[in-house]
Amino acid sequence: MPNSRILVRPLRALSEFQHCERIQQAVWGSAGVSGELLLVTAKNGGAVLGAFADTHLAGFLYAFLARRNGRLIHWSHLMAVEPEFRDRGLGLRMKIAHRRLALARGIHSVAWTYDPLQSRNAALNIHRLGAEVREYIPDCYGSFHSKIECGLPSDRFVAEWPLTRRRVEQALAGKRRAIAVSSLPCANEVGWKALTLPVNRRFRLDLSEPRLLVEIPADPDRMRDRDIELARRWRLAMRRVFQHYLGKGYRVTDFVSSGDENPRRAFYLLDRTSR
Ligand SMILES: CC(C)(COP(=O)(O)OP(=O)(O)OC[C@H]1O[C@@H](n2cnc3c(N)ncnc32)[C@H](O)[C@@H]1OP(=O)(O)O)[C@@H](O)C(=O)NCCC(=O)NCCS
Structure with missing residues (x-):
C-alpha cells in the first residue's frame, strides 16, 4: 500500500x-x-x-x-x-x-x-x-x-x-511566505489537560492588528474521542472568535502547524490587509 x-x-x-x-x-x-x-x-x-x-x-x-x-x-x-x-x-x-x-x-x-x-x-x-x-x-x-x-x-x-x-x-507552487508565529498576536490562549489535550483557557475579541492568529486543536479527532465535552467547548469558543473577526473584515488566509512540537500546535492566520 x-x-x-x-x-x-x-x-x-x-x-x-x-x-x-x-x-x-x-x-x-x-x-x-x-x-x-x-x-x-x-x-x-x-x-x-x-x-x-x-x-x-x-x-x-x-x-x-x-x-x-x-x-x-x-x-x-x-x-x-x-x-x-x-x-x-x-x-x-x-x-x-x-x-x-x-x-x-x-x-x-x-x-x-x-x-x-x-x-x-x-x-x-x-x-x-x-x-x-x-x-x-x-x-x-x-x-x-x-x-x-x-x-x-x-x-x-x-x-x-x-x-x-x-x-x-x-x-x-509551494511558495508561501513562512508565518512567524511567535511575533503575531494570538486571539486565544491554550493550555493542556492531561499534558496532551488542548484547553482553550481564554480568548480575546479586542485585537485590531492587521494580522493575527487563532490556535485550533492539532488533533481534533483524538480530542473528540477522548473528551467530547471539551470538543464542544472548543466548537462554541471558536464560533465566537471566528464570527467576531470575520465580521470585522478579517479573512482566513493561511494555516501553519508544527508537526515536530510535542504536543503539536496548529494556527490559522487572519488578515485584514489582503485582497
Ligand atoms: C480532507 C481529506 C479528503 C484530505 O485527504 P488527504 O488525502 O489526507 O489529503 P492530503 O494528503 O493531500 O493532505 C493532507 C495534509 O494535511 C496534513 N496533516 C495531516 N494531519 C494533520 C494535522 N493533524 N494537523 C495539520 N496538518 C495535518 C498532511 O501532512 C498533508 O499536508 P502536506 O501534504 O503538506 O504534508 C481527508 O482527510 C478526509 O477524507 N477527511 C474526512 C472527510 C472530510 O473532511 N472531507 C472534506 C469536507 S467534505
Whole structure:
C-alpha cells in the first residue's frame, strides 16, 4: 500500500459511483449522496473525480455547477479519502485535477465548506491550496449522523478558491511566505489537560492588528474521542472568535502547524490587509 501508484481521473462507470457510496459509509457512517446523483452530476457539468491507489478507488471528489455572487462556479460538496490512504497527497491531487478540469470548462472559482476545527483539512485547503475564508456558518447542516461530527454542531467555514488568483498559484507552487508565529498576536490562549489535550483557557475579541492568529486543536479527532465535552467547548469558543473577526473584515488566509512540537500546535492566520 505505501508504494502503490496513485492515479486521479474522472469517474465514469456506475460501479465506480456506487463505490463512492461505500467510501462515504466508511468516512461519515452514511452515504449522503447516492451513486445515481453522482452519475447525473458528472454527465451534466459537474465533476466527480476518483483517486486510485493502484486499482483501488480510495477517494473521490464531487462538485456541481452553482451560482455564487452572480458567477458560475463549481461547488465542491464532498471530498473523502479512506482513512488508511490519508496524508499521501490524494486529496491534493484530486483538488489539482479538479482545478484543471474546471479551468478547461471556463469555471474560474470553486467553493466548499469544511469544519474549521479539522486541522488536516485546514492544512490542505488553506495552506496548500491557497483557499481563503470570509464566511462562518454555525451549525451549517444541522444535527446529522456522522462518525466525524459525533453529535457536535456542524459549524463550517466556506472556503473560496479563485483558481487563477496569484495567491493560489503561489500556494500550489509551494511558495508561501513562512508565518512567524511567535511575533503575531494570538486571539486565544491554550493550555493542556492531561499534558496532551488542548484547553482553550481564554480568548480575546479586542485585537485590531492587521494580522493575527487563532490556535485550533492539532488533533481534533483524538480530542473528540477522548473528551467530547471539551470538543464542544472548543466548537462554541471558536464560533465566537471566528464570527467576531470575520465580521470585522478579517479573512482566513493561511494555516501553519508544527508537526515536530510535542504536543503539536496548529494556527490559522487572519488578515485584514489582503485582497
Ligand atoms: C480532507 C481529506 C479528503 C484530505 O485527504 P488527504 O488525502 O489526507 O489529503 P492530503 O494528503 O493531500 O493532505 C493532507 C495534509 O494535511 C496534513 N496533516 C495531516 N494531519 C494533520 C494535522 N493533524 N494537523 C495539520 N496538518 C495535518 C498532511 O501532512 C498533508 O499536508 P502536506 O501534504 O503538506 O504534508 C481527508 O482527510 C478526509 O477524507 N477527511 C474526512 C472527510 C472530510 O473532511 N472531507 C472534506 C469536507 S467534505
